[in-house]
Amino acid sequence: MAGSAGLITLETSQKRFARLMALPGMIVLILLVVGPLVYMFANSFMLKTLATPLPPRFAWFKNYGDLFTDGRFWNAFLNSMIIMVVGIPVQSVLALIIALLLNKKFPGSKIVVALFLIPVMITPVVAGFEWKIILDNRFGPLNFVLSFFGVAPLAWLAKPALAMASILIMDTWQWTPFVTIVLLAGLAAIPKQVYEASSVDGSTARETLWRVTMPLLRPMFTLVVLLRIIFIFKIFDPVQILTGGGPGISTETLGLLTYIIGFKNFNVGMSATIAVVQLIIITVIAKLFITLVMNRREGKQ
Amino acid sequence: MNTIALNREDIARRKRVRMIFTVLRFALILIFLAIFLFPVYWIAVGAFKGEGEFYHYPPVFWPSHFDFGNFLRGMTIFGGTQGLITSLIVAVTNTVLVIGFGVLLAYGMGRFKVGGDNMSFFVLSLLFAPPVVATMPLFIIWKTLKLLDTLPVLFLSYILINMPFAVWVMKGFFEDIPHGIENAALLDGYSRFHAFRKYVLPLAIPGIAVTALFVFIFSWNEFLFALIFTRSRTQTLPITLAGMTGGHQIPWGEISALSLIAILPGIILTLFFQKYLVRGLTFGAVKG
Numbered sequence: 224m225a226g227s228a229g230l231i232t233l234e235t236s237q238k239r240f241a242r243l244m245a246l247p248g249m250i251v252l253i254l255l256v257v258g259p260l261v262y263m264f265a266n267s268f269m270l271k272t273l274a275t276p277l278p279p280r281f282a283w284f285k286n287y288g289d290l291f292t293d294g295r296f297w298n299a300f301l302n303s304m305i306i307m308v309v310g311i312p313v314q315s316v317l318a319l320i321i322a323l324l325l326n327k328k329f330p331g332s333k334i335v336v337a338l339f340l341i342p343v344m345i346t347p348v349v350a351g352f353e354w355k356i357i358l359d360n361r362f363g364p365l366n367f368v369l370s371f372f373g374v375a376p377l378a379w380l381a382k383p384a385l386a387m388a389s390i391l392i393m394d395t396w397q398w399t400p401f402v403t404i405v406l407l408a409g410l411a412a413i414p415k416q417v418y419e420a421s422s423v424d425g426s427t428a429r430e431t432l433w434r435v436t437m438p439l440l441r442p443m444f445t446l447v448v449l450l451r452i453i454f455i456f457k458i459f460d461p462v463q464i465l466t467g468g469g470p471g472i473s474t475e476t477l478g479l480l481t482y483i484i485g486f487k488n489f490n491v492g493m494s495a496t497i498a499v500v501q502l503i504i505i506t507v508i509a510k511l512f513i514t515l516v517m518n519r520r521e522g523k524q
Numbered sequence: 525m526n527t528i529a530l531n532r533e534d535i536a537r538r539k540r541v542r543m544i545f546t547v548l549r550f551a552l553i554l555i556f557l558a559i560f561l562f563p564v565y566w567i568a569v570g571a572f573k574g575e576g577e578f579y580h581y582p583p584v585f586w587p588s589h590f591d592f593g594n595f596l597r598g599m600t601i602f603g604g605t606q607g608l609i610t611s612l613i614v615a616v617t618n619t620v621l622v623i624g625f626g627v628l629l630a631y632g633m634g635r636f637k638v639g640g641d642n643m644s645f646f647v648l649s650l651l652f653a654p655p656v657v658a659t660m661p662l663f664i665i666w667k668t669l670k671l672l673d674t675l676p677v678l679f680l681s682y683i684l685i686n687m688p689f690a691v692w693v694m695k696g697f698f699e700d701i702p703h704g705i706e707n708a709a710l711l712d713g714y715s716r717f718h719a720f721r722k723y724v725l726p727l728a729i730p731g732i733a734v735t736a737l738f739v740f741i742f743s744w745n746e747f748l749f750a751l752i753f754t755r756s757r758t759q760t761l762p763i764t765l766a767g768m769t770g771g772h773q774i775p776w777g778e779i780s781a782l783s784l785i786a787i788l789p790g791i792i793l794t795l796f797f798q799k800y801l802v803r804g805l806t807f808g809a810v811k812g
Contacts, residue, residue, distance in 0.1 A: 237706060240716045241636035248629030248691065249639070255684050256650060259661035266661070324553050337798040338557060341564055343805065344790030346745040348762040349783040353563045356570065356578070356776060364566065364583045400560060404802050408810045446809050457654040460747040464766060478656045485660040486752060498657035509649045516809050 266495035273489035286496040296497065298472055299480040303455060305387060306476065310394050311451050315444065317395070318402035323432075325403070326410045340404060342397045351464025354393045355380070383473030386466050390474055393461055398454070402447050409443035410436070442516075449512050456505060477501060567787065570780030571595065578776040594781035602775070604782045607764030613675065614760055615743040618682040623736050625683070626690040631720065631728075633691065634698030635706075647695075650688035651807060658684060659752050666753060673755040681749045686739045689807070693738070696808035697731025698724070734800040741790050761786050 267286055271279035290296050325336060342350075357363050358379035366376045379389045413436065421431045459478040462468070468475035468483070475483070481501070485494035570578070574591050577584040598604045632638035639646075662681060663672075671677040701724060709719035747762040754763060765786065768779050794801060802810045 237710070237716065238636045238638070241632040242638050244628040244720070245632030245638045248625040248627075248687070249643075251625050251683065252629070252647075252650070252687055252691075255680065255687075259658055259665065262661045262665070263657070321553075321556055324549055324556070333798070335553065335557065337795050339560060340794045340798060340801060341791055342560055343801070344741060344745075344787075344794045345564070346762060346783070346786045346790065348745075348747050348765055349567065349787050350563070352765065352779055352783060353567055356780075357563060357566060362579055362581055362583055364562075364585075367581070367583050396560065396563065401805055405806060405810055408802050443810075446806060450806060450809075453652045456652075457656075459654075459656055460762070463747075478654055481654075481656045482659065482748070482752075485663075491660060491664070494660045498660070501654055501657055505652045505654070506649055509645065509652050512652070513645065513648065 263495045263498055266491055267499045269492045269495075271490075271492040273491060279492070282492075286492050287500075290493065290496050290500070295472060295475070295480065299475045299477050302387070302473075302475060303477045306391060306394060306455050306458070307452055310391050310398075310455070311448055313391070314395050314399045314402050314451070315447065317399050318406055318447075319440075321399070321403045322406040322410055325407060336404065336407070340400045342399075343401045345397065347397075347460035348464055350393060350397055351461040354389065354396075354461075354465055358389050358392075380466055381470060383470055386470060386474045389465060390462055393465060394455075394458070397461070398451065402451070405443055405447050406440060409440045413439050446516050449508065449516065453505070453508060453512075456501065564787070564791075567780050567783050570776060571784040573777055573780070575775075575777055591777070594777040595785075597775075598778035598781040602768055602778050602782070603759065603764050604761070604778075604785070607759050607761040607782070608785065610675075610758055611744055611761040614678045614682065614758075615740050617675075617679050618686060618743040619736050619740045621679060622683055622686045622690045622739050623732060626687050626735075627694060627728075627732060630691045630694035631698050631724070634695040635701075635703070635724070647688050647691050648807075650684075651692055655685055655748055659748065662749075663752055672753055673757050675758055677753050678750065678758060678760070681753060682743050682746060685746065685749065686742055689742070690735050690739050693735050693804060693808050694728070694732060696803075697728050697735075700731075701727045734797055734804065737793050737797060738804045741793055744786075744789055 268281060268283060269279045270282045270285065321339070325332060325339075345353075357365050360366060360376050360378045360381070363379075365379070366374075369377070377385055379385050417435055417439070418431065421435050426434065456477065458476060459482065462474060462476055462479060463482075466474040468479045477497070481494060481497050484490050484497060569585070569587055571594055572590040572592070573584060573587045573594075574589075577587060599608075629638075633643060633647075662684075666672050666677050666681075705723045705727075706716070706719045709723045710716065714722070745762065746760070747766070750760045750763050751766070754760070759767070761782065765779060765782055768775060768782075
């Protein structure tokens with residue numbers, strides 16, 4: 224009895240010590256976050272620009288109303304959605320094919336997987352430049368390769384639909400390897416016996432894929448889709464370099480629009496408003512992530 | 525007799541089918557590999573191309589002679605050296621700050637649930653938030669403090685980008701260490717800090733090192749904050765690169781040369797720490 228009581232006090236004093244150690248980090252984080260956050264919320268209710276000398280004016284929800292009736296906001300919202308709705312499924316299918324190809328180990332398979340992953344860590348600015356060179360309508364290698372298939376040179380970055388396609392191609396190049404490695408980890412976690420049982424039952428390879436592999440990979444797909452949604456909300460550098468949102472506003476994403484409102488139009492109030500809207504969406508996704516990914520994992524352990 | 529012959533034929537046929545599948549599989553792997561590595565190849569050869577070779581049709585897949593002038597001009601007249609040095613200073617300092625502040629917070633959160641679920645949710649939300657939302661408030665704050673275009677502004681701003689990541693991933697590494705190690709050390713009469721330093725920390729070092737590498741690369745690759753918070757004095761390499769398109773003819777050779785330098789740390793991390801890449805990029809959700 225005395226012993227266990229002693230252990231409990233040990234534990235609480237240990238926790239007090241841990242709290243003390245965590246304090247500096249917490250203070251740094253909270254100082255850096257809470258200040259700007261409060262300031263941003265306040266600004267989202269103000270008419271305030273850096274472009275005119277007019278004093279800022281409190282305007283309740285006027286910025287929010289203006290934002291939600293602004294075609295340019297919905298254009299950017301739609302573009303971000305297109306990258307998600309088209310990009311994520313394409314990348315998932317491609318990644319699944321590559322993961323299935325790489326799943327069975329062979330000599331050198333580790334190196335091959337590592338090589339596949341290189342695009343993920345490429346400096347985003349460089350990725351933007353690289354695709355600008357590759358997609359060049361006159362001298363780019365892509366149009367050159369397409370010419371063998373009888374495709375006339377495409378003005379990739381000059382036409383709205385093609386510019387959007389360019390961004391999707393770049394995004395798919397950079398992120399399919401990431402999806403692949405997550406699915407590979409999922410495939411590696413499926414016990415061999417499951418496949419053996421399936422083959423004893425006389426299932427064909429296709430049946431095994433749909434009835435055994437895919438359901439077991441579902442948690443990985445959930446994880447990947449959520450993370451990709453988060454990454455697409457964050458996307459900025461490669462799009463800024465590749466198209467700059469153009470031609471016109473045809474490839475403007477939410478991230479780009481936030482930047483343009485703030486630092487091209489100097490509209491502080493509106494920039495804060497669109498930031499708040501994005502933070503609310505992201506908070507919902509973070510909650511989803513915790514319930515669908517983190518809690519599920521803890522439940523298993 | 526007959527059935528055995530049939531079986532033999534059957535086995536031979538199966539073997540052939542399996543052979544075809546294996547060949548097909550490796551062919552597909554090679555094709556995918558070629559497609560995904562092509563842009564990296566294009567940067568690498570571009571770095572050695574002569575200027576005219578960028579404006580040549582059909583495109584030049586292998587430079588006629590390897591020209592190191594791109595590196596030379598990129599590093600000198602295009603300001604690559606300054607960008608490189610600034611990038612190194614910023615990335616190293618930021619890594620030290622983030623790991624220094626983050627490791628103790630991660631320890632507290634991972635092993636003693638300091639701050640509980642709310643703290644976890646707070647850190648995760650920060651990790652998921654698009655950095656662009658913080659640019660305007662930070663810009664005004666840095667401007668008021670007259671810190672724009674100085675190194676400290678990048679040190680501080682990058683903490684915001686990288687600390688949530690580092691804390692979250694290191695927290696996972698601390699959770700993996702068996703519980704009660706501290707208690708054993710305490711019962712042996714060691715101080716609490718000693719228990720942390722001598723018993724827990726050594727087990728967490730590999731995880732901390734990998735997290736530090738990630739933080740280094742994220743700072744090294746960062747573009748948006750540097751674009752907004754710096755002018756000429758503290759340009760990092762990505763900003764130098766982005767600024768090179770200003771003239772009326774774009775110097776693709778020099779851009780490729782500096783790009784090649786810029787992507788090297790990321791490639792090295794990928795090739796040598798592949799094991800931890802899934803874990804880092806999924807924020808610890810997949811242990812890999």
